[in-house]
Amino acid sequence: MAVDIRALIAQQSARRQRGQELREWLIERFLLLNGIVAIVLIALIFIFLFKEGIRALEAIPLHRFIGSEVRSFLTGQKEFRMIWQPVSTDPKYSIVPLVVGSLMVAIPGTLIATIFGIGIGVYLSEVASERVREIAKPIIELLAGIPTVVLGFFCLTVLATLVQQLFHTTYRLNALLGGIGVALVIIPVIASLTEDALRMVPDDIREASYALGANRWETIWRALLPAAISGVSGAVILGVGRALGETMIVLMAAGNAALVTANIFSPVRTMTATIAAELGAVDQGSPHYYALFLVGALLFTITFFVNLAAEVVINRARSKLKL
Amino acid sequence: MTANSVQPGIVVAAPGGRIDWRWIVSEFYLALVRGLTALVALFLGWILWRIFILGQKAVTWEFLTAAPRHGMEEGGIFPAIFGTVCIVVLMIVFALPLGVLSAIYLVEYAGKGAIARVIRAAVNNLAGVPSIVFGLFGVGFFILFIGRGLDTVLGVPAAQPLFGQPAMLWAALTLAILVLPVVIVSTQEALIAVPASHRAGSFAMGATKWQTVRRAVLPQARAGILTGAILSISRGAGETAPILFTGCAYFLPTLPVTEIFGVPVVNPLSQFMELSYHIFIMATQSTNVAKTLPIQYGTTLVLLGLTFLLNLSAILLRIYFRRSLRKRH
Numbered sequence: 001m002a003v004d005i006r007a008l009i010a011q012q013s014a015r016r017q018r019g020q021e022l023r024e025w026l027i028e029r030f031l032l033l034n035g036i037v038a039i040v041l042i043a044l045i046f047i048f049l050f051k052e053g054i055r056a057l058e059a060i061p062l063h064r065f066i067g068s069e070v071r072s073f074l075t076g077q078k079e080f081r082m083i084w085q086p087v088s089t090d091p092k093y094s095i096v097p098l099v100v101g102s103l104m105v106a107i108p109g110t111l112i113a114t115i116f117g118i119g120i121g122v123y124l125s126e127v128a129s130e131r132v133r134e135i136a137k138p139i140i141e142l143l144a145g146i147p148t149v150v151l152g153f154f155c156l157t158v159l160a161t162l163v164q165q166l167f168h169t170t171y172r173l174n175a176l177l178g179g180i181g182v183a184l185v186i187i188p189v190i191a192s193l194t195e196d197a198l199r200m201v202p203d204d205i206r207e208a209s210y211a212l213g214a215n216r217w218e219t220i221w222r223a224l225l226p227a228a229i230s231g232v233s234g235a236v237i238l239g240v241g242r243a244l245g246e247t248m249i250v251l252m253a254a255g256n257a258a259l260v261t262a263n264i265f266s267p268v269r270t271m272t273a274t275i276a277a278e279l280g281a282v283d284q285g286s287p288h289y290y291a292l293f294l295v296g297a298l299l300f301t302i303t304f305f306v307n308l309a310a311e312v313v314i315n316r317a318r319s320k321l322k323l
Numbered sequence: 324m325t326a327n328s329v330q331p332g333i334v335v336a337a338p339g340g341r342i343d344w345r346w347i348v349s350e351f352y353l354a355l356v357r358g359l360t361a362l363v364a365l366f367l368g369w370i371l372w373r374i375f376i377l378g379q380k381a382v383t384w385e386f387l388t389a390a391p392r393h394g395m396e397e398g399g400i401f402p403a404i405f406g407t408v409c410i411v412v413l414m415i416v417f418a419l420p421l422g423v424l425s426a427i428y429l430v431e432y433a434g435k436g437a438i439a440r441v442i443r444a445a446v447n448n449l450a451g452v453p454s455i456v457f458g459l460f461g462v463g464f465f466i467l468f469i470g471r472g473l474d475t476v477l478g479v480p481a482a483q484p485l486f487g488q489p490a491m492l493w494a495a496l497t498l499a500i501l502v503l504p505v506v507i508v509s510t511q512e513a514l515i516a517v518p519a520s521h522r523a524g525s526f527a528m529g530a531t532k533w534q535t536v537r538r539a540v541l542p543q544a545r546a547g548i549l550t551g552a553i554l555s556i557s558r559g560a561g562e563t564a565p566i567l568f569t570g571c572a573y574f575l576p577t578l579p580v581t582e583i584f585g586v587p588v589v590n591p592l593s594q595f596m597e598l599s600y601h602i603f604i605m606a607t608q609s610t611n612v613a614k615t616l617p618i619q620y621g622t623t624l625v626l627l628g629l630t631f632l633l634n635l636s637a638i639l640l641r642i643y644f645r646r647s648l649r650k651r652h
Contacts, residue, residue, distance in 0.1 A: 020531060027533045031428035035442050038425045038507070041500055042445045045452065045460045052463050119359030127356055136360060138638060143367050145634040147561025149599040150623050153606050154370050157616070187363060217349035238451075245453025247564040252607060272455045272564070279459065279568050284467060296459040300452065307451035 046300070053297035056290035060093055065294070067094045084258040084274070086288040093291050095298065097258040101175070101268035102299075105250050106243035108179030108264060113186040113243075114236050120187065121194025121232075126220050144188035152252035155181040160253065169265040171255055176264045178254030182246045186239040193238065197231025197317060198224055230317030237310035241303045247272040271299045371627070378624025381617040387625070395574060395605065396614055400622050405578055406491070406595035407560055407629070410570075413495035413591060414502065414559045419552055421499075422506025429507070430514040431536050450504040454564040461497030461569035466490075485592065491579060492591040494570030501565055502555035509554065513547020513644075514540060546644035550637045557633035561626070563599040571600040573608075598626040 067082035070092070082094040120140060124133055159180065160172045167176070201224050209223040225232065255267020256277060269277075275292050282289045389399030425442065433439030471487035479485045517540050525539040572594040579593035605619045606612065 024531050024533050028428075028432055031424050031432060032438070034421055034424035035428045035433070035438070038421060038503060039442055039445050041503070042449050044464060045449075045456065045500070048460055048463045048468070049456065116359050116363055119356045120363060123356045123360040127353055128360075136364070139364050139367065141638070142631070142634065143363070145557060145561075145630055146370075147563070147599055147626060147630055149561070149563045149603050150374070150627055151370075153602050153619065153623055154374070156606055157619070158373060215345060215349040217352040218345070221352070241451055245451070245455070247453065247455040248603065252603065272453055275455050275459060276564055276567055279462065293459060293463065296456050300456050303451055303453055304448065307448060311447060 049293060049297045049300055052290055052293035054294075056287065056294040059287040059290055064093050065095050065291075067096065068092055082260050084269075086278070086291060091288065093287075095271070095295060097260045098269060098271045098274050098295060099298075100260050101254070101258065102244050102270040102272070104175040104261070104264065104268045105178040105182055105246075105254055105270055106240060108176055109182035109186065109243045109246075110236065110240050112180060112183035113190055113239050116183070117187045117190025117235065117239065118194050118232060120191035121198060121235075122220060122225075124191065124195045125198035126216070126224065140188050140191055143184065144192075146184075148185060148246065148248040149252075151181055151184050152249040155249060155253035167265060171265065171267045173253055173255035173267055174265045175254055175261075175268045178250045178268070178270075179264075181249035181253045182243045185246055185249065186242045189242060190235045190239045193235030193314070194228075194232050197228035197235065197314075200231065200318070201227045228317070230313050230320065234310045234314035234317060237306060237313060241306035241310060244270075244306065245272060245299065245303050247276050251276045271295050275299075374620060374623050374627060377617070377620040378627075381621025382624055386621055391574060391618075395609055395618075396611060397618075400598070400601060400618070400625065402575060402578055402596040403598045403601040403622065404625065407598045407626075409579065409589050410491055410495050410498065410566070410595060410597060411556050411559050413491065414498040415552060415556055417496060417499035418502050418506050418555060422503050422551075422555075423510050423548055426507045426510035426514065427536060427541075430511050431532070431540065446504050446507050449500075450508070454501060454562055455567075457497050457501045457565040458567055458569060460500075461493055461565060465493040465496055466569065489568060489570045489594055490592045491570050491589075491595045494566040494595070495591070497565045497569050498559045498562060501562060502559050505555040505558055506551050509551025510544070510548050513544035513551070516547060517543045546640055546647070550640045550644065553633050553637040553640065557630045557637070560633070561599055561630050563597075563603055566597060566600060570594055571597050573604050598622060598629070602626065 067080050069078045070081040070083065070090075071078050081092075082096040083092040084094055084097050085092040124136060124140075128136055155177055156173070160177055163169070163174075163177050163180065164172050169176075205223050205227055206219060209219040214222065250270045251273040254270060254273060256269045256273060257267040258269040258274070259266060261268065275296055278288070279292055282292060386399040387404065388401050390402050391400070392398035425446075429439055429442060433442070466487060466489060469486070470484065470490075470493065471481075473479075473486040474481065474484050477485070479487075481487075521539050521543070522535055525535040530538065573596075575594060575596055579590050579595045580587045581590040581593075582588070602619060602622050605615050605622065609615050
């Protein structure tokens with residue numbers, strides 16, 4: 001009898017173990033499935049954007065996305081113009097003004113945010129006392145948590161008047177105002193990544209610098225920032241990506257006129273704002289509709305490579321400092 | 324051990340009593356850095372203060388509980404609050420399970436394999452995609468491809484689409500993809516923070532992989548996962564661009580609610596009003612922007628209050644989470 005019971009127990013536990021193994025296997029597969037669904041969704045964004053974008057190329061010849069021949073009102077001569085005017089009897093689809101618009105907002109925005117962001121990052125990592133940092137850091141995080149539509153609203157209602165009075169601009173809404181608004185979004189990004197990069201610099205470097213007689217600022221400027229340069233430049237590149245992708249602020253504050261201009265006080269229209277302003281009113285399946293997807297695909301491609309560059313640079317910084 | 328635990332003594336004057344220019348230059352730049360930080364903090368304070376002062380005049384009980392009246396020039400914003408809550412709940416229902424389970428796979432199972440690397444790269448990249456691109460995707464994929472597809476399969480006439488039109492469901496799905504990286508990354512961080520010794524201990528007692536994850540790892544990561552969920556909700560509530568065309572409405576005469584057997588249920592196939600969209604549309608496209616300015620400030624204050632409460636609770640939860648982890652070590 002005793003033998004039988006032992007065999008029974010062994011049999012039962014073997015069965016239980018087999019059941020458990022099956023369960024473990026199923027759970028692992030289920031978790032993997034979730035990961036795959038996440039990837040597929042991401043891949044779908046890419047596929048759909050480009051699938052619809054490429055159809056724009058079927059409807060509209062490629063060179064018309066650069067510019068087209070337009071009869072001048074004044075001279076009656078045909079001349080080459082770069083105009084985005086998709087809703088008209090002779091639709092024009094030049095995306096040059098949109099790209100220029102994006103740059104006209106992103107460049108001043110990133111410049112402003114770089115100055116403030118690196119300054120704040122240096123302050124948080126090297127200058128502030130522990131207690132001040134514990135207050136200052138959440139405040140900067142708070143800025144990062146403000147919905148962009150709120151910042152856009154603030155730019156539109158308050159800052160626009162201020163900037164116009166300060167610079168005596170013709171237009172209340174312009175590229176500079178959009179740039180300032182966008183800077184508000186990327187300052188926290190650059191600040192916190194700069195702080196991270198500086199904190200990763202080993203204390204040996206600080207000590208060596210002080211031992212050589214450098215004072216605090218000389219240590220920061222000559223020893224720490226050069227050591228953290230990859231992380232800091234990665235932060236700035238990431239800022240550029242954010243600035244190019246920002247939608248609500250530029251839609252509300254940058255003036256929405258698709259112009260090819262280098263004047264920072266002129267209203268501009270970015271790629272993002274164009275999609276946001278026109279997708280609602282467009283007929284599905286029209287060339288204009290596909291053109292908007294093409295703009296989206298272009299935007300996606302640009303930000304993809306900008307973010308990739310940032311990631312490569314930041315990762316290089318991490319592996320270099322871990323040595 | 325923090326970065327600035329190492330500091331030299333301050334030498335005010337160089338030997339011989341000459342003015343120490345190096346020290347002055349150093350102090351100047353340190354002051355500059357302090358000044359830049361203070362400037363941003365003050366500017367932020369000014370933004371918040373202005374919105375608070377102008378907004379609190381508009382925010383009354385009636386403002387929070389009534390619908391807009393007189394061509395949106397009077398009344399409250401209750402439908403927008405209601406719509407925001409609905410869409411955010413729907414979004415998190417989609418995003419949280421998918422994100423948390425993916426993160427568990429990545430951290431606990433995947434190791435450094437090829438699939439794991441692809442998922443990681445994709446998730447990192449998704450975080451950098453401009454939000455308007457999600458809006459494009461929502462229209463192209465959810466509304467036109469899936470929605471119209473469902474309508475065709477079900478034989479719904481194209482003139483009166485059931486699924487193939489902007490709706491709360493599609494907007495929530497679009498937002499869910501947008502916040503997916505937030506959920507995944509924060510869950511990953513919470514899981515990685517659990518000490519490896521706890522897993523080893525669980526395995527040593529004969530627990531299987533899943534038992535270890537379920538009983539030893541997840542309970543400790545719970546607060547971190549919750550933090551990520553709250554941050555995603557806050558992010559989702561503040562996003563406007565992805566829902567511009569996927570379901571938001573300028574004005575709806577009724578709440579997006581239908582009755583099923585006499586029980587009122589939120590209708591996910593209906594359009595909805597939403598706080599951030601309300602701010603955008605009132606500030607840029609309402610018939611009388613100047614007259615509705617108090618409503619705009621009031622709505623902004625409500626949205627800011629909502630996101631700040633969410634972010635604050637996430638920050639507090641994170642502090643609590645770190646403390647409790649440190650205690651266990």
